[in-house]
Amino acid sequence: MALSGVEIFKHLPKTNCKKCGHPTCLAFAMKLAAKQASLDACPDASDNAKQILGESAAPPIRGISIGTGDKAVKVGDEICMFRHEKKFFNPNVFAVAIKASEAGDAAAKKIEAVKTSEIDRVGQKLRVDAIAVTDEGGDAAKFAAVVKQVVDGAPGVPIILVSKTPATIEAGIAHCADKKPLIYAATAENAEAMAKIAKEKKASLAVSADGLDALTALSEKVKALGVDDLVLDSGARKAKDMIEHFTIIRRAAIKKSFKPLGYPIITFATRDNSVSETMTAAVGTMKYASIIILNNVEKWKMLALLSLRQNIYTDPQVPMQVAQNVYKVGDAKENSPLMITTNFSLSYFIVRGEVENSKVPAWLAVMDNEGLSVLTAWAAGKFTASKIAQFVTESGVEKNISHKELIIPGYVAILSGSLEEKLPGWKITVGPREANQLPTFLKARA
Amino acid sequence: MALVIPKETYSGKIYNVQLGSGAKAVTIGGANALPFLGFEGTFPNRPAVAFEVMDITPDDWPETLKKALGNEAANPVQWAKFCQKNGADMVALRLMGTHPDQKNKTPEEAAKIAADVAAAIDVPLIILGSGHAEKDTQVLQAAAAATRGKNCAIGKAVEENYKTIAAAAMANDHKLIAMSQLDVNLAKQLNILLTQMGFDKERIIMDPMSSALGYGLEYTYSVMERIRLAALLQNDAMMQTPIVCDIGANVWKVKETMAADADMPEWGGLEDRALAWESVTASAMITAGADLLIMRHPGAAAKAKEFIAELMG
Numbered sequence: 001m002a003l004s005g006v007e008i009f010k011h012l013p014k015t016n017c018k019k020c021g022h023p024t025c026l027a028f029a030m031k032l033a034a035k036q037a038s039l040d041a042c043p044d045a046s047d048n049a050k051q052i053l054g055e056s057a058a059p060p061i062r063g064i065s066i067g068t069g070d071k072a073v074k075v076g077d078e079i080c081m082f083r084h085e086k087k088f089f090n091p092n093v094f095a096v097a098i099k100a101s102e103a104g105d106a107a108a109k110k111i112e113a114v115k116t117s118e119i120d121r122v123g124q125k126l127r128v129d130a131i132a133v134t135d136e137g138g139d140a141a142k143f144a145a146v147v148k149q150v151v152d153g154a155p156g157v158p159i160i161l162v163s164k165t166p167a168t169i170e171a172g173i174a175h176c177a178d179k180k181p182l183i184y185a186a187t188a189e190n191a192e193a194m195a196k197i198a199k200e201k202k203a204s205l206a207v208s209a210d211g212l213d214a215l216t217a218l219s220e221k222v223k224a225l226g227v228d229d230l231v232l233d234s235g236a237r238k239a240k241d242m243i244e245h246f247t248i249i250r251r252a253a254i255k256k257s258f259k260p261l262g263y264p265i266i267t268f269a270t271r272d273n274s275v276s277e278t279m280t281a282a283v284g285t286m287k288y289a290s291i292i293i294l295n296n297v298e299k300w301k302m303l304a305l306l307s308l309r310q311n312i313y314t315d316p317q318v319p320m321q322v323a324q325n326v327y328k329v330g331d332a333k334e335n336s337p338l339m340i341t342t343n344f345s346l347s348y349f350i351v352r353g354e355v356e357n358s359k360v361p362a363w364l365a366v367m368d369n370e371g372l373s374v375l376t377a378w379a380a381g382k383f384t385a386s387k388i389a390q391f392v393t394e395s396g397v398e399k400n401i402s403h404k405e406l407i408i409p410g411y412v413a414i415l416s417g418s419l420e421e422k423l424p425g426w427k428i429t430v431g432p433r434e435a436n437q438l439p440t441f442l443k444a445r446a
Numbered sequence: 447m448a449l450v451i452p453k454e455t456y457s458g459k460i461y462n463v464q465l466g467s468g469a470k471a472v473t474i475g476g477a478n479a480l481p482f483l484g485f486e487g488t489f490p491n492r493p494a495v496a497f498e499v500m501d502i503t504p505d506d507w508p509e510t511l512k513k514a515l516g517n518e519a520a521n522p523v524q525w526a527k528f529c530q531k532n533g534a535d536m537v538a539l540r541l542m543g544t545h546p547d548q549k550n551k552t553p554e555e556a557a558k559i560a561a562d563v564a565a566a567i568d569v570p571l572i573i574l575g576s577g578h579a580e581k582d583t584q585v586l587q588a589a590a591a592a593t594r595g596k597n598c599a600i601g602k603a604v605e606e607n608y609k610t611i612a613a614a615a616m617a618n619d620h621k622l623i624a625m626s627q628l629d630v631n632l633a634k635q636l637n638i639l640l641t642q643m644g645f646d647k648e649r650i651i652m653d654p655m656s657s658a659l660g661y662g663l664e665y666t667y668s669v670m671e672r673i674r675l676a677a678l679l680q681n682d683a684m685m686q687t688p689i690v691c692d693i694g695a696n697v698w699k700v701k702e703t704m705a706a707d708a709d710m711p712e713w714g715g716l717e718d719r720a721l722a723w724e725s726v727t728a729s730a731m732i733t734a735g736a737d738l739l740i741m742r743h744p745g746a747a748a749k750a751k752e753f754i755a756e757l758m759g
Contacts, residue, residue, distance in 0.1 A: 082675070084668040119712055121660070216449045239756045243482045243733070251452040260447055278722055279729040279753050286667075286733050299714030303702065304722040307660035308730065314664055346662045353661075353701055436699075440547050 003056045005030035011049040012042065019043055060254040062263050064204050064229050064290075066093070066130060066182045067158025073129050075231075075290035076264035079254060081247075087315040092290050094281070094305060095130035095160055096297045097270065098150065100143040107146055111153040113297050119306065122320050122345045126306040128297045132184070133172060135163035144171035151176050160184055160291070164208070166193035177201045182291070184208065184266065185233060186222050195225035204229035206266050211235060212248060219260040230263045231291060239283045242267060246288040264290030271295070278304055285309050319371035320345040326397045327352065330361030334402040337442065339431060340365040340392070341409060342383060344373045350435045358439035360446055363400060367391045374409045385415045389422035407431040453486045454479065458681035460737070461648045462491065463621055463688050465536060466570025467597050472535050474651075474737040475688035480674060481735045482757050492758045493732055495747050496536035496572055496740045497529035498694050501551070501559045502543035507742070508704045510720040514743050522559055523566045530567050533748060538572040538740045539563050540695075544585045545576035553588035560589040564596045572599040572623070572740065574692075583610040590614040599623050599690075602653055605636060612645045623690055625653035628665045630672045630685075637684045650687040651738065658696040659727040666691070670734040691731040694742030697724045725749040732757065 009029035020041040022028040031037035032053070039045055039053050063077035075090050096114060098107050111131070118127040131150050135143045143163060150159060159181040161172045169183055181201075185208035186194035198205040205227050209215040215234050222230060236245040246265055252258035267289045269281035277294060278301050284292040285308055294301075314320060321343045329352055341351045343366050355362050367388065369377035377383035392406060404426045408415060410433030419428045432441045459478035464471055472494050479487020501522050504512065512519075518528035526537045541556045543549040564571050573589045575582030582602075587610060590600050601623025603611040608624065615622040624640060626632040633654055641647045654669045670689060677685040697703060703720040705713060713719055724746035728739055732754060741747040 082668070082671050083664070084672055212449055212451075216447070220447065238759070239753065240482060240484065240759060243757070244485055247480075247483060248449075248451055248485070252449060256450075256452050258447070258449065258452075261449065274718075275722060275725055275749050276752070279725055279749065282726050282729045283733060286730060298718065299712060300719035300722055301714070303713050303719060304659060304726045307702075308663070308726055311660065311662075311664040312667070316664070316668060349661055353699065356701060357699065437547075 003033065003053070005033040008032050008053060011046070011052055013044045013046075015044065017044065056257075060257060060262050061250075062229065063090070064182075064231060064264055066160070066180060066204060067156070068178070068180050069156045071129075071156045071158060072180070073158055078250070078288075081250060081254065083312060084316050087317070088313045090290070091309050091313045092285050092292055093129040093158075094297070094302070094309075095132045095158075095291060095293050096128055097132045097134045097162070097268075097293050097295055098146060099134045099136055100138055100146050101136060103142060103146045103149065107149050108153065110297070111150060114154055114157060117297060117299070117302055119303060121307060121310055122322060122349075124310060126310065128302060130158040130160055130291075132160035132162050132293050135165065135168045135172075137165070140165070140168040140171040143168050144175060147172040148175045151179070158182075160293070162293075164190060166190055166197060169194065169197055173197065173201050173203065177203075180204075182206060182231060182266075184231075186218065186227075188214070188218055188221075191218065191221055192225065195222050195227050198227045198229075199225075204231060206231040206233055208233040209235065212245060212261075216260045219263065223260075231266045232261065232263050233266050237268060239280060242280075242283050242289070243287050246284075250288045266291040266293070268293045274298065274301060277301070281305055282308055286312055321368070321371035322348045322366055324368035324391075325366055326395055326400065327364045327366060328361075329355045329364050330359070332361040332363050332400075334400060336361045336363055336401070337407055337445065338363045338365060338397060338401055338403075338405065339407040340367060340388060342367060342369045342372060342374050342377045344369075344371045344377075347373050351438065354435045354438040355442065358442040360439075360442040362442065363397065365392065365395060365397060365406075375411050378412050378415075383412065385418035385422050388415070388419060392423060392426075405429055409433070410437075451485060454483075454679070456487065456678045458678050458683070458686055460677060460686050460688055463648065463651060465572070465597055465599055465621060466568075468568065470568040470570070471597070472570050477735070477737075478678070480678060481733060489758065491737070493736055493754050494535040494738045495533075495750050495754070496538040496738060497532070497534035497744065497747055498538045498540055498740050498742050499525045499529060499563065500540050500542045501556065502549055508698055508720065510703065510717055511698055511743055514745060523562050526563045526567050529744075530569050532744050533751060534569060535751075536570040536572055536738075537563065537567055538574060538692075540574040540576070541585055541589065542576050544581055545578050546581060548576065553584040556585045557588035557592035561592040564593045564598070570598065571596060572601065574601050574623070577602075579604055579606040583607045586611050587614040590618040590620055593620070594618040597621070599651055601625065601651075601690075603636075603640070605632075605639075608636065608640060609643060612640055612643060615649070616645060621649045621651060623651045623653050625655060628655045628657075628662075628669055630669055630676070633669070633673060634676075634682070634684045637687065641684070647683065647687065651690045652685075652687045653690050653692060656691045656693045656696050656727075656731070658693070658700050659723055659730065660702065661696070661700055663727065663730055667730055667734045670731070670736070674735045688737035689735055690738040690740065691728075691736040692740040693724065693727045693731060694740055697727050698742055721746050721749075725753075729753055
């Protein structure tokens with residue numbers, strides 16, 4: 001837990017020399033506590049102070065990045081147990097496992113699936129984030145061959161090397177040392193050898209143990225061997241163990257500043273049944289896992305998981321928004337109805353969805369009100385008659401339609417009078433209050 | 447450094463609420479810790495899965511769903527029996543036909559269907575109105591009376607109509623589903639209003655309003671987490687009711703459960719996608735603390751039950 005101003009003050013020189021730019025050491029301490037100042041500003045800070053304050057300023061859960069270039073991913077660096085407390089910051093990574101035995105066509109297929117995985121959802125580009133090449137206790141050369149196939153076939157995609165045999169990792173990392181891979185994993189048996197490779201190649205290193213006590217001990221051991229960028233595997237594979245272990249790890253890290261468990265979590269959601277695999281991975285996303293390995297990344301599965309991840313990692317205080325525009329829903333023509341709503345992404349998707357359900361093609365004008373819902377935007381003065389009139393006029397929508405009728409959401413029926421004044425020549429029709437009444441409404445007009 | 451398991455201190459627990467009677471009665475609730483944290487709590491009742499049945503043929507349900515039900519949805523009694531045979535812990539009868547925009551069926555017609563369905567099954571029955579606040583008051587009064595003695599869950603009572611519906615539930619010894627709009631304070635307020643009129647707080651099941659995956663799921667998820675924190679950590683008696691998530695109705699409206707493969711090739715196959723949509727929505731609600739789910743696709747419901755078994759194991 002971060003130190004309070006008073007606790008920090010105890011470690012400062014207490015000379016009030018003002019060299020840091022603050023009138024007193026206590027004032028400086030308060031700023032440090034609020035993370036509005038850096039200890040570097042104090043020329044007289046003792047080494048002891050630097051160490052203690054440095055540690056407490058370090059994030060409770062270390063941030064780790066994997067890969068290089070524009071597809072590099074960062075995980076960890078979280079501060080909450082619940083997204084509503086603030087937000088979850090770094091969306092978990094989804095990686096597909098490619099086994100050494102899948103060299104050749106099978107691997108090529110999975111690589112292709114990763115490369116074509118990108119989807120757009122509410123303006124965010126989402127995709128399978130990484131590839132985990134998995135050794136099954138076989139040939140190091142076979143493993144290395146698949147690593148090379150992945151590096152060549154999926155350039156820029158972050159790589160996770162999965163093997164508990166140091167020699168196999170050595171063989172594999174020869175093909176991707178400059179790509180900041182994650183090595184999985186150090187165990188009690190191979191810790192020294194794996195730590196050596198990780199340090200040499202400047203790779204991050206997963207530590208894998210059976211249970212939280214063993215994990216704690218191993219994490220301390222590997223850190224003492226000089227590896228800072230660690231990722232934790234407690235051995236949890238069933239949903240129940242995942243929730244219990246990952247909750248304990250997150251709590252220990254952020255509530256107790258328990259350093260040995262202050263690292264991102266990696267988990268294998270792999271299951272024989274693909275729907276079960278999806279639901280297991282979903283638990284990982286919701287309950288604190290940072291890296292989730294899957295056997296298969298079918299498009300339907302990734303759509304569901306990426307949508308879930310987007311939902312869970314959304315900032316509760318910043319609504320998702322869609323771009324201001326006039327959207328064509330279905331095969332809308334010049335005589336199709338024109339409706340207006342706000343750019344809160346949920347409003348847009350729900351309204352659009354209901355219009356699509358109605359099978360009545362329409363124009364949906366979406367106005368930028370900073371992502372507020374209809375009622376909220378109206379109450380905040382961001383969805384007023386003048387603003388709507390200005391938007392409609394400036395949007396150029398008149399070019400698309402042969403009529404001049406605007407359907408407004410039922411909840412702002414009160415605006416119809418002044419809208420008619422501000423949009424001379426336009427007919428203002430009040431639509432239903434709830435989106436689910438749109439199909440009935442639109443079909444009745446047709 | 448040894449790890450000391452950081453345990454939460456709980457001062458409250460969730461009420462146990464029983465539905466139905468006899469061998470197939472189901473009790474939900476009872477948790478004394480946050481969901482599935484077995485190292486610091488006990489969970490006497492597993493989350494239950496109710497399958498939805500409607501009083502009218504679901505013509506406008508997506509193809510994937512219609513196919514999964516086949517001819518079983520031809521009439522509500524047959525449909526309810528099919529659900530019971532296929533692993534439903536409960537049946538949720540939604541009287542959609544009573545909506546003025548649908549068939550505008552009368553309360554008497556609705557009552558008869560409710561009584562018939564109740565007589566045809568052994569598992570507990572949930573009776574839901576069409577969501578039309580005004581019509582629901584008459585419909586649910588009639589249905590509650592017609593199923594007196596069956597210990598059903600009647601819903602949903604909302605701010606606009608809770609008095610009549612709660613009175614009907616009270617008079618006929620049923621439990622009550624109370625729904626508020628995705629807000630912790632509104633949920634609490636409705637429970638306060640209900641208890642103020644004399645409704646027993648231990649006969650309420652809270653519906654915080656569900657959302658489909660990808661369509662505001664996080665709102666429901668976080669409201670549920672906040673409700674559970676208030677109930678368990680702050681011992682807020684108004685928040686200690688079990689929670690129901692009525693997910694089928696939301697999930698099977700979204701494009702992801704309907705768009706053909708050809709229309710959205712980047713979304714993958716429709717059948718798998720649609721099943722995944724309801725299954726993942728269910729997994730999120732269960733993880734956030736749902737005590738009861740109302741689902742539509744028997745396959746997704748089966749996956750949800752499997753998931754629950756793994757969590758309770």
